[in-house]
Amino acid sequence: MYDAKYIIPGLIVFVALMTFPIWKNMGNAGPVPKPEKPVGVTKCIDSVKYMRTSHMKVLDDWRDEVLREGDRVPIEVNGVKYDKSLMNGCLKCHADKKKFCDECHVYTSVKPYCWDCHFVPKETF
Amino acid sequence: MKHAFLAVIALIAISWIGSLVGLDYVFGVVFPYLAFAIFLGGFIYRIVNWGKSPVPFRIPTTSGQGKSLDWVRQDKLDCPATFWQVVGRMLLEVFVFRSLFKNTKAEIHDGPKLVYGSSKWLWLFGLAFHYSFLLIILRHLRLFLNPVPAFIGQIEFFDGLFQVGVPVLYQTDLVFVGAVTFLFLRRVLIPQVKYISFAADYFPLFLIFAIGATGILMRYFFRVDVVAIKQLTMGIATFSPAISGDIGSIFYIHIFLVSALLAYFPFSKLMHLGGVFMSPTRNLANNNRMVRHVNPWNDPNIKPHSYADYEDEFREFMVDTVLPVEKELPPEPEPEPEPEPEAAETEKPAEPAAEEAPAETPAEKE
Numbered sequence A: 001m002y003d004a005k006y007i008i009p010g011l012i013v014f015v016a017l018m019t020f021p022i023w024k025n026m027g028n029a030g031p032v033p034k035p036e037k038p039v040g041v042t043k044c045i046d047s048v049k050y051m052r053t054s055h056m057k058v059l060d061d062w063r064d065e066v067l068r069e070g071d072r073v074p075i076e077v078n079g080v081k082y083d084k085s086l087m088n089g090c091l092k093c094h095a096d097k098k099k100f101c102d103e104c105h106v107y108t109s110v111k112p113y114c115w116d117c118h119f120v121p122k123e124t125f
Numbered sequence B: 001m002k003h004a005f006l007a008v009i010a011l012i013a014i015s016w017i018g019s020l021v022g023l024d025y026v027f028g029v030v031f032p033y034l035a036f037a038i039f040l041g042g043f044i045y046r047i048v049n050w051g052k053s054p055v056p057f058r059i060p061t062t063s064g065q066g067k068s069l070d071w072v073r074q075d076k077l078d079c080p081a082t083f084w085q086v087v088g089r090m091l092l093e094v095f096v097f098r099s100l101f102k103n104t105k106a107e108i109h110d111g112p113k114l115v116y117g118s119s120k121w122l123w124l125f126g127l128a129f130h131y132s133f134l135l136i137i138l139r140h141l142r143l144f145l146n147p148v149p150a151f152i153g154q155i156e157f158f159d160g161l162f163q164v165g166v167p168v169l170y171q172t173d174l175v176f177v178g179a180v181t182f183l184f185l186r187r188v189l190i191p192q193v194k195y196i197s198f199a200a201d202y203f204p205l206f207l208i209f210a211i212g213a214t215g216i217l218m219r220y221f222f223r224v225d226v227v228a229i230k231q232l233t234m235g236i237a238t239f240s241p242a243i244s245g246d247i248g249s250i251f252y253i254h255i256f257l258v259s260a261l262l263a264y265f266p267f268s269k270l271m272h273l274g275g276v277f278m279s280p281t282r283n284l285a286n287n288n289r290m291v292r293h294v295n296p297w298n299d300p301n302i303k304p305h306s307y308a309d310y311e312d313e314f315r316e317f318m319v320d321t322v323l324p325v326e327k328e329l330p331p332e333p334e335p336e337p338e339p340e341p342e343a344a345e346t347e348k349p350a351e352p353a354a355e356e357a358p359a360e361t362p363a364e365k366e
Helices: A004-018 A022-023 A048-068 A085-091 A101-107 B001-018 B023-052 B083-096 B121-143 B150-159 B171-189 B191-195 B199-222 B226-237 B249-267 B269-278 B307-320 B343-351 B356-365
Strands: A075-077 A078-081 B104-109 B113-118
Touching: A004 B023, A004 B121, A004 B269, A022 B226, A048 B113, A078 A085, A078 B199, A101 B023, B001 B023, B001 B171, B023 B226, B023 B249, B023 B269, B083 B269, B113 B121, B113 B171, B121 B150, B121 B171, B121 B226, B171 B191, B171 B199, B199 B226, B199 B269
Parallel strands: none
Antiparallel strands: A075 A078, B104 B113
């Protein structure tokens, strides 16, 4: 091979970059998120499968309904009424944001900007 | 174009059916591993293969003043003469596609008159395409690293800066699809480009478009369980793959298309990723007149033979056939001494001026 002194280091850099996740993790997949189950309730506002994939859609729809259409009619789960709201809805059941929402969000590098304005019930100023 | 399109449709159909009949593990684990191995192996093979081809002399495309006399200004980037000038040229080529920037278009106007103009669209969309592709790939690292490094969060933040919708819309997704669409339309709408476009040109475009489209559908429309997907991708990256939960066909279609792209990569035009570094028209210094470049396939047993040596070897024959020579034959005293060694020795030192006349006569007599 000609110019091996350039090509070989180039290939080494290429392979190192392409396999970066492999040697960075070193076979350690890290902890799997375990969102805390809410106490006292058994059902979410929709099926768990739907909530896992589409809870942000629910929130988005709620936001539009409440703010654009003025529709604040609460939703009912197992006969109990909940506001269509981040802090007065989801977080009524999922009381601890850190142990629930953040558990998954940190794992998948999701940082909802909602908390720029909305605050978590337990948070103090 | 028809076949390239059908090929991508077939890939989608295969993976869709595969995921429906429960071949999750094959499409989610086996094919990605296989494709990645083909990608790395094929890439190295292609590069080494290129490295083995000799480049006997310097063939850079020069488009500026070469190095000359001190008072002639050299165009260091367009006609580099040293290693570092080549590095400068390569950096601009790799990072900002400088040679595309210099694209021109030729048009025939009334007259008829041939007019050249600048044509920057291909450069602009090419750049947009490659950079959004790069950012998208970097963003995907969130699925392969745990914990996710901060710089990926930064990319995600700036990519979703306008906070449109939930999940937040990434600008790169729009730019990416727009640029691929442009690159495709360019091929079909410009007759000259269409004429030189083959399946090997359309297939990567369709494939990349389909990858982008399935990714966008997956993120914004169908939505999938990203936590379950990350468990799978982390498993792949740590060689302990396992599929947990029900992920949905769209994911298997997406990842199978990516696998197809990876496996196809080393054997296609996409190899320009490595090829740009290997192209002798860019990476050679134009120093033919400063450095002696020896053709690498020369037989080392054949020594250089200059014209002076050649004439030395054949001067007599050349003179005989009345060919012009640079150095005349030396005056010929030799033939004389052979018959009568004693006579020659005495005659030579005696009369240098009259050497020729006496020398020739004995030779002729014989």
